[in-house]
Amino acid sequence: MIRLTDLHKSFGTNAVLRGVDLHVPKGESMVVIGGSGTGKSVLIKCILGLITPDSGVIEVDGQDVTEADRDAFLARFGMLFQGGALFDSLPVWQNVAFRLLRGSLKRPKSEAREIAIEKLRRVGLSSDVADRLPAELSGGMQKRVGLARAIAANPEIIFFDEPTTGLDPIMAGVINDLIREIVTEMGATAITITHDMASVRAIADDVAMLHAGKVRWSGPVAQMDDSGDPYLHQFITGSAEGPIEAIR
Amino acid sequence: MSRLLAAIGATTLGLLAAIGRLALFVGETLSHLFRPPFYPREFGHALIQIGYFSLPVVGLTALFTGGALALQIYAGGSRFDAQAVVPQIVAIGMVRELGPVLVGLMIAARVTSSIAAEIATMKVTEQIDALVTLSTHPMKYLTLPRVLAATLVMPVLVGIGDIIGIFGGYLVGTERLGFNAAAYLKNTADFLTRLDIISSLVKGAVFGFIAALMGCYYGMQSDRGAMGVGRATKSSVVAAAILILAANFLLTEAFFSA
Numbered sequence: 001m002i003r004l005t006d007l008h009k010s011f012g013t014n015a016v017l018r019g020v021d022l023h024v025p026k027g028e029s030m031v032v033i034g035g036s037g038t039g040k041s042v043l044i045k046c047i048l049g050l051i052t053p054d055s056g057v058i059e060v061d062g063q064d065v066t067e068a069d070r071d072a073f074l075a076r077f078g079m080l081f082q083g084g085a086l087f088d089s090l091p092v093w094q095n096v097a098f099r100l101l102r103g104s105l106k107r108p109k110s111e112a113r114e115i116a117i118e119k120l121r122r123v124g125l126s127s128d129v130a131d132r133l134p135a136e137l138s139g140g141m142q143k144r145v146g147l148a149r150a151i152a153a154n155p156e157i158i159f160f161d162e163p164t165t166g167l168d169p170i171m172a173g174v175i176n177d178l179i180r181e182i183v184t185e186m187g188a189t190a191i192t193i194t195h196d197m198a199s200v201r202a203i204a205d206d207v208a209m210l211h212a213g214k215v216r217w218s219g220p221v222a223q224m225d226d227s228g229d230p231y232l233h234q235f236i237t238g239s240a241e242g243p244i245e246a247i248r
Numbered sequence: 249m250s251r252l253l254a255a256i257g258a259t260t261l262g263l264l265a266a267i268g269r270l271a272l273f274v275g276e277t278l279s280h281l282f283r284p285p286f287y288p289r290e291f292g293h294a295l296i297q298i299g300y301f302s303l304p305v306v307g308l309t310a311l312f313t314g315g316a317l318a319l320q321i322y323a324g325g326s327r328f329d330a331q332a333v334v335p336q337i338v339a340i341g342m343v344r345e346l347g348p349v350l351v352g353l354m355i356a357a358r359v360t361s362s363i364a365a366e367i368a369t370m371k372v373t374e375q376i377d378a379l380v381t382l383s384t385h386p387m388k389y390l391t392l393p394r395v396l397a398a399t400l401v402m403p404v405l406v407g408i409g410d411i412i413g414i415f416g417g418y419l420v421g422t423e424r425l426g427f428n429a430a431a432y433l434k435n436t437a438d439f440l441t442r443l444d445i446i447s448s449l450v451k452g453a454v455f456g457f458i459a460a461l462m463g464c465y466y467g468m469q470s471d472r473g474a475m476g477v478g479r480a481t482k483s484s485v486v487a488a489a490i491l492i493l494a495a496n497f498l499l500t501e502a503f504f505s506a
Contacts, residue, residue, distance in 0.1 A: 085378035
């Protein structure tokens with residue numbers, strides 16, 4: 001379970017998070033939506049400790065993350081980055097097995113390679129790509145490799161940052177289905193940030209909308225269309241008319 | 249007047265803040281030296297990249313500089329009938345100053361720029377963030393292996409540069425200026441002291457540390473986008489070159505001031 005209480009983060013004079021409260025129950029798939037620049041990425045980077053919040057409390061399973069053992073804490077997480085963030089200098093299989101080749105989760109090289117190939121297969125990639133470099137793969141394949149890396153160490157909590165950005169609609173659908181399947185199969189707690197409404201409907205159990213640095217609306221995905229919130233309604237219908245200002 | 253004072257004050261504060269940030273970076277890098285986990289593969293890779301692949305540029309730089317130095321000393325020495333000192337001055341000039349400084353500057357150009365560009369690109373493409381989420385400390389995985397490798401391999405490169413530089417002087421001296429080969433080598437060997445060689449190697453280690461550190465520091469501090477990577481690369485090379493020249497002066501003062 002992840003709980004954020006009154007989270008604040010500013011960059012200079014730009015207050016990005018202005019008191020975010022969010023609760024993600026264990027095993028649930030939460031999708032955070034919101035316009036560009038509303039602090040979605042900042043939110044998950046705060047949870048992971050990549051950005052230090054100005055104030056507020058972040059708890060995972062009731063424990064304040066600032067008091068947790070950092071390595072043990074991070075070992076519970078997997079993350080798919082927006083651009084994949086694959087290591088250019090390493091072949092695909094070593095990217096996937098990165099965590100299994102070093103540190104506390106280290107395994108023998110042959111075993112790590114086997115696990116990497118199994119995870120690649122899980123995301124629909126054959127073992128042929130294992131020895132290629134990331135630059136030799138298409139955008140969709142890189143996303144899949146990133147997904148395989150995120151799940152390689154069987155994390156309890158997985159974050160997906162804009163998983164379908166830059167992909168064609170068919171590949172986006174494939175990635176959405178994969179994420180849903182994997183999260184269900186692993187029983188993991190997931191937070192996905194996106195502004196792709198097809199992703200939201202495919203992945204989410206619950207939805208939270210960030211606007212003006214706060215959670216504007218949150219609830220089950222089934223209630224999203226009948227929320228009665230004009231901000232959420234404008235966002236999910238993609239309308240230029242409404243309370244959210246669109247710069248033309 | 250007050251505007252001028254404010255500008256001076258702001259510049260001074262900015263400079264002190266930059267020194268503070270760099271000092272913290274050095275402290276954090278060194279703090280990982282004895283704390284596991286270690287990354288021997290990364291260290292080995294850095295040794296090859298910084299050491300082995302720099303050999304051609306170091307060798308050519310030293311060879312041409314040694315040859316040019318012999319010609320200059322011969323031409324200058326002939327004005328007061330002191331052409332015979334060519335072997336000694338080439339040796340002392342290469343080993344004490346030109347060897348370490350030129351190798352240091354070539355490494356700043358070749359290695360510092362490449363480290364800064366690589367780490368800055370990793371930063372803007374979120375690879376550094378990915379390292380953290382994979383329970384890997386970027387300072388331990390990226391910075392320490394490179395800084396350690398450069399510090400250890402640079403004395404070797406400088407030693408090779410010194411020898412090739414002296415050889416360049418020897419070639420010009422014997423083939424072009426009419427020196428006797430055996431006498432040239434004997435004069436070179438007799439004139440060099442142990443302190444000359446030690447100072448050269450120590451300078452190499454310090455310059456290697458500076459070169460890799462600046463690459464890592466500016467790479468890690470890089471702003472977003474292609475401009476950020478370009479700026480980080482440029483700043484790293486400028487800072488490394490200036491610090492190498494400043495450190496060279498201080499080390500020369502420490503080793504050779506009477």
